[in-house]
Amino acid sequence: xxxxxxxxxxxxxxxxxxxxxxxxxxxxxxxxxxxxxxxxxxxxxxxxxxxxxxxxxxxxxxxxxxxxxxxxxxxxxxxxxxx
Numbered sequence: 001x002x003x004x005x006x007x008x009x010x011x012x013x014x015x016x017x018x019x020x021x022x023x024x025x026x027x028x029x030x031x032x033x034x035x036x037x038x039x040x041x042x043x044x045x046x047x048x049x050x051x052x053x054x055x056x057x058x059x060x061x062x063x064x065x066x067x068x069x070x071x072x073x074x075x076x077x078x079x080x081x082x083x
Contacts, residue, residue: 020069024080027059031069038071 020033031040034054042051043066050065051057060082069076 020074020076022067022078022080024082027061027082029057029060029067029080029082031057031067034069035071035074038069038074041068041070042066043068 018033020031020038023030023032029042034040039052039054040057041049042057042060043049045064045066050060062082064079064081067078067080
């Protein structure tokens, strides 16, 4: 901001990050971009854990879900709808 007298922030070079990608196709959920030790939790809107793991997500019933992905360098959450 001009006129505030603050110091400028240093430029960031070679910043490289990628978020996991959650896709829904019918009743199937696929997640790409997972790292080796990432853990996936799928919860319904009431907060009940529907599925825990890192691979082999089962077909889900119609409804709204939250997908949480956690790992050493990953903390990502998104809402999905299955029709």
